[in-house]
Amino acid sequence: MRWPRTGWAEDIRSCHHGTMTNLPDANRLDANLPVSNLLDGCPDRPLADEIFTEILARDGMRIERIVSTGQATPAEAPWDQDHDEWVLLLAGSASLRLDGAADRALRPGDHAFIPARRRHWVLWTDPARPTVWLAVHWPPKPA
């Protein structure tokens, strides 16, 4: 796969380049209005692994940013989580399969709810630019 590096900077809808400011500790938010941009700080080339960044954790809920650079879930190793998750595609593109449902291509703004213990796969992510996801994770459910 050839990685068109220039394509990223040219597409303003893909990640802005800059520094990602993480917000792991809600207690740090008192002095000033905390703002950072979820599209900042994306890699400028494909990486071996996806990047997971915790944005906010509060009362058992976690809000996370995920940046994919062409990764996919192996067919034999689906995600199978013990908690509900809601995902929103912010940039790039991807395809999502939930066990027993039709595959769906995702564009920016598309969102999906993934119930606990529903096996699922990311079939592909954009090969030409970063794909940025927002994920909201509920607390785990009892087995």
Added chain:
Amino acid sequence: MRWPRTGWAEDIRSCHHGTMTNLPDANRLDANLPVSNLLDGCPDRPLADEIFTEILARDGMRIERIVSTGQATPAEAPWDQDHDEWVLLLAGSASLRLDGAADRALRPGDHAFIPARRRHWVLWTDPARPTVWLAVHWPPKPA
């Protein structure tokens, strides 16, 4: 204020026109992968009021879409909520003031955590196109 209607459809980063599919009931999500687009279904002109759409409510958490068309919070009537909120700007632009902090202009991808009982104002929202927010609301806190 003159509303440049053609500007909306021309800016792909603003709302896509289409039908908003709400997802109020997680039980409806079993048969097929639920996907709808948070940028769809925006108005093509300024409205008197903002549009609030519940995307998902689960275990006391609410995920909501808000569409602004030029609205602002009156100086004498700040938001003063009994619960924590996290907001993410998805399209358009806006400025946010938290009591005691510097004003911040927001572009798509910018996010902010607003603690319970922190007074805040949306100083302005984009006059030329829809401003789309994602809001995550935690359960209310005891007084």
